[in-house]
Amino acid sequence: MLEFAILGLLQESPMHGYELRKELTAKLGAIRAAISYGSLYPTLRRLQAAGWITEAAETPATAEEVPALTSRRGRVVYKITADGKERFAQLIAQAGPETYDDTGFGVHFAFFARTDQATRLRILEGRRRKIEERREGLRDVLGRAAERLDAYTLELQRHGLDACEREVRWLEELIANERSGRAPTVPHVGTAGGRREDNSPPPPGETRKERP
Amino acid sequence: MLEFAILGLLQESPMHGYELRKELTAKLGAIRAAISYGSLYPTLRRLQAAGWITEAAETPATAEEVPALTSRRGRVVYKITADGKERFAQLIAQAGPETYDDTGFGVHFAFFARTDQATRLRILEGRRRKIEERREGLRDVLGRAAERLDAYTLELQRHGLDACEREVRWLEELIANERSGRAPTVPHVGTAGGRREDNSPPPPGETRKERP
DNA sequence: CGTGCGATGTATCGGTCCGATACATCGCGG
DNA sequence: CCGCGATGTATCGGACCGATACATCGCACG
Numbered sequence: 226m227l228e229f230a231i232l233g234l235l236q237e238s239p240m241h242g243y244e245l246r247k248e249l250t251a252k253l254g255a256i257r258a259a260i261s262y263g264s265l266y267p268t269l270r271r272l273q274a275a276g277w278i279t280e281a282a283e284t285p286a287t288a289e290e291v292p293a294l295t296s297r298r299g300r301v302v303y304k305i306t307a308d309g310k311e312r313f314a315q316l317i318a319q320a321g322p323e324t325y326d327d328t329g330f331g332v333h334f335a336f337f338a339r340t341d342q343a344t345r346l347r348i349l350e351g352r353r354r355k356i357e358e359r360r361e362g363l364r365d366v367l368g369r370a371a372e373r374l375d376a377y378t379l380e381l382q383r384h385g386l387d388a389c390e391r392e393v394r395w396l397e398e399l400i401a402n403e404r405s406g407r408a409p410t411v412p413h414v415g416t417a418g419g420r421r422e423d424n425s426p427p428p429p430g431e432t433r434k435e436r437p
Numbered sequence: 438m439l440e441f442a443i444l445g446l447l448q449e450s451p452m453h454g455y456e457l458r459k460e461l462t463a464k465l466g467a468i469r470a471a472i473s474y475g476s477l478y479p480t481l482r483r484l485q486a487a488g489w490i491t492e493a494a495e496t497p498a499t500a501e502e503v504p505a506l507t508s509r510r511g512r513v514v515y516k517i518t519a520d521g522k523e524r525f526a527q528l529i530a531q532a533g534p535e536t537y538d539d540t541g542f543g544v545h546f547a548f549f550a551r552t553d554q555a556t557r558l559r560i561l562e563g564r565r566r567k568i569e570e571r572r573e574g575l576r577d578v579l580g581r582a583a584e585r586l587d588a589y590t591l592e593l594q595r596h597g598l599d600a601c602e603r604e605v606r607w608l609e610e611l612i613a614n615e616r617s618g619r620a621p622t623v624p625h626v627g628t629a630g631g632r633r634e635d636n637s638p639p640p641p642g643e644t645r646k647e648r649p
Numbered sequence: 650c651g652t653g654c655g656a657t658g659t660a661t662c663g664g665t666c667c668g669a670t671a672c673a674t675c676g677c678g679g
Numbered sequence: 680c681c682g683c684g685a686t687g688t689a690t691c692g693g694a695c696c697g698a699t700a701c702a703t704c705g706c707a708c709g
Contacts, residue, residue, distance in 0.1 A: 227695080243658050251582060252590055254574055255597025258538065264695045266660060299703090300658065323668090326470065331593065338587035359466070366463055375550035378464055381543065384607055385467025388600065395596055439666075455687050476666045478689060511674090512687065535697090 226323075226332050227260065227268045232277060232305060232313040233336045239281050239304040242266060256331030269303060277309030320348050325355040346403050353396040360389035438535075438544050439472065439480045444489060444517060444525040445548045451493055451516040454478060468543030481515060489521035532560050537567040558615050565608040572601035 234240065234248050242265055250259045272278045281304040305313070317340050323329045330352045337345055363386040371379060446452065446460050454477055462471045484490045493516040517525075529552050535541045542564045549557055575598040583591060 241658075242660095251578055252586070254571070254578060255594045258571075261696050262658095262660075263662085263697065268694085334593050335590050337589035359470075362466055366466060370463060374464070377549035378547050380611075381546050382467045384604075388603075391600075391603075392596075399592075453687075454689095473667045474687095474689075475668065475691085480665085 226328055227264055228272060229313070229316050230260075230332050230335070231265075231268060231272060232309055232316065233339070235278060235303060235305040236310065236313060236339075239302050241300040241302045242269065243300075245269075245303070252335050253331060256335075257328060272309070273303075275308075275312075276306060277312050278303045278305055280304075318344055320344065320351060324348055325351045342403065346400065349396055349400050349403060353393060353400070356389050356392050356396070360386060360393065363389065438540055439476055440484060441525070441528050442544050442547070443477075443480060443484060444521055444528070445551070447490060447515060447517040448522065448525060448551075451514050453512040453514045454481060455512075457481075457515070464547050465543060468547075469540060484521070485515075487520075487524075488518060489524050490515045490517055492516075530556055532556065532563060536560055537563045554615065558612065561608055561612050561615065565605060565612070568601050568604050568608070572598060572605065575601065 230249055230253065231245065234245060234252070240248065242262070246260055246262070246265055249265075253260075269278070273280070281302045317333075317336060320333075324333055325348075330348070333340070333348055340348075363382050366374070367379065367382050367386065374382075442461055442465065443457065446457060446464070452460065454474070458472055458474070458477055461477075465472075481490070485492070493514045529545075529548060532545075536545055537560075542560070545552070545560055552560075575594050578586070579591065579594050579598065586594075
């Protein structure tokens with residue numbers, strides 16, 4: 226999952242670890258706390274070993290500033306390679322079982338702007354199915370095994386059931402919206418290119434809830 | 438976390454691995470998919486090494502049935518020890534930072550029937566605080582960084598924000614209920630004791646939502 | 650003027666948990 | 680009689696986390 230997310234972010238622009246973590250947190254904040262350095266750095270190393278990213282030198286222009294005074298140690302900027310882009314394209318198009326669990330789905334969804342519509346639909350439906358199964362499980366427990374469990378556990382299940390029903394509804398909306406034709410993929414930001422103010426991708430759910 | 442849950446379940450009655458997994462799934466179904474054997478068995482071994490659980494022989498009564506034909510390999514039943522009960526008591530009373538993340542909170546909550554009221558309150562408030570922080574983070578992103586993100590990512594954040602707000606409200610209700618005096622702890626099932634039909638612990642949230 | 654502290658930045662280590670896999674038994678329906 | 684799904688125990692490699700260590704930079708406060 227981390228591999229996927231890193232490749233996706235570096236696709237947009239080169240970054241160093243710290244920055245990557247911040248972007249990751251901003252993009253995935255809704256689904257996971259904050260990615261740990263204990264995961265990040267080893268993963269970067271792994272990706273580099275696989276040839277999907279490379280280190281890019283820091284401060285390439287204006288080579289003036291004190292070349293060897295205080296040794297100038299510093300930020301390691303990573304950049305995606307051609308192989309990396311290929312890898313990302315492969316990852317974004319496929320949908321295995323891990324694509325439907327909470328984290329996997331969240332990460333894929335976060336990159337939906339670069340996913341083709343057919344795949345988006347496939348993933349949304351797979352996710353819905355999975356949540357529906359979880360929902361049925363909870364209903365079973367609340368129905369058949371209710372007297373075996375204490376009131377707190379039951380309350381927990383009810384809250385979980387509620388969340389499931391809510392997510393299914395959310396997914397239904399997204400699916401309907403997806404099917405309704407619109408939803409263009411973001412126009413593929415060029416490798417070179419100047420200034421990408423870029424996109425304004427599809428409005429996935431027009432359903433804004435007005436809170437008072 | 439697994440350690441906590443296993444100790445909690447074995448407190449109620451001895452079980453073998455498979456059974457333990459099923460109970461775990463029933464009790465924690467609302468918060469996590471299904472615990473893997475790749476976690477369960479190593480953890481059981483760890484708990485046994487620590488002296489918190491022991492193996493109990495299978496089929497102690499009616500020792501007749503074919504003693505050594507086909508070797509009678511079989512289910513390993515685990516039973517909690519006195520040290521294990523002590524350990525569980527210690528775990529259930531304390532609330533560290535890991536108590537407030539999704540999984541940690543869920544597991545603690547699932548055993549609230551055996552948690553004293555002061556601790557319940559402490560945990561609920563800690564959880565609320567944590568969710569409020571996450572909520573603020575999401576609001577920040579949706580406010581300040583909105584134009585940097587694509588529509589799908591934004592939709593994900595909105596959905597997450599919605600879930601946060603909902604959970605905070607849920608927690609508020611539980612906290613209010615907790616404070617309102619009621620909510621007795623389950624009367625501590627005895628170590629020996631015959632027939633515990635047991636409990637009917639507090640109604641944590643009287644707030645049932647009538648769905649049409 | 651210095652000094653200490655919070656943000657930036659890179660990195661490792663031990664431990665928890667997961668997913669895949671393997672293997673054996675039992676009861677039941679075809 | 681045979682296969683198949685449920686029951687049951689177990690291991691292995693890998694992903695990810697939390698704690699920890701350490702170094703630099705800017706700036707606020709004494």
